[in-house]
Amino acid sequence: ADLPNDAALRQKLSGLRDQATLATGQSMLLQYHGDRIMKALAAKGVAARIVKGPVFARKLYRHAADRPFTDIDILVDPASIGEANNVIAECGFTLGSGEAESHELQEFKWLEKENSSLLIELHGNLVHDTGMRRR
Template sequence: MLPSLTAAEERLLLRSADPEAAPVGEDLSAKTLSALLDNAEFHGILPIMLRKLQESGDAQLPRDAGLRDRLEDLRQKATIATGQSMLLQYHGDRIMKGLAADNVPARIVKGPVFARKLYRNVADRPFTDIDILVEPANLARANRVIAACGFELGSNEAESYELQEFK
């Protein structure tokens, strides 16, 4: 169960969620920071909070060994998520170049676009997939280009055409 927050802690969480707001500089107890981290993870703002904690410096963090171990683990996972996002961006770019070369109109939407356009630090908005919009009439051509880039359809083909969503 998600730890509940006081009104003051909710304001801290909201400030932590704002990528442009100053890092939280207050002294926090291990219990409060742990609850904030749980809530940040649940609400998808953990990367922003971790960056801000890093910017504030570890000297201001509680001296709780368990909390510091958890922070180290979360930071490693955030680094991996950033790397995965970079790899996805690379493959998305490859696919888009292939689609353009075959004159298949397409656009990448959501994840990498949001990360690039809405966040000063792209690592604040990791993503786990690449969504490419293609007109239904061009799906077969787009799928051939994507296959030529080394990807295989991971879902049922007939169902994918019915849903117009290919994985």
């Protein structure tokens, strides 16, 4: 309210507000698809949990808009990766990462067919460094 009457400053603030609105909308859209995938996984009996982004936004921040996120990370038992990948594909996503590397890292990157800015990451292990994983 007490900002100087500076056109450049007001333009910069307007741009930042627009960016924040887009980031919040993207997070909401990701949350919708994450919830949809979680319901489909549960229907197939695949135990899974959403981790990181939306969980941090909900548990650590007063307002979800204070912690936008750019993907949904889903953690499953490594033995369930195949079934979980099938479910995500059935939900309208296509594999966006190399299959061999994905299996090695136990991390599969899925992109929504109609909107490739929507990224779902399926993890069988949150430790990606294979040396650390062995320890």
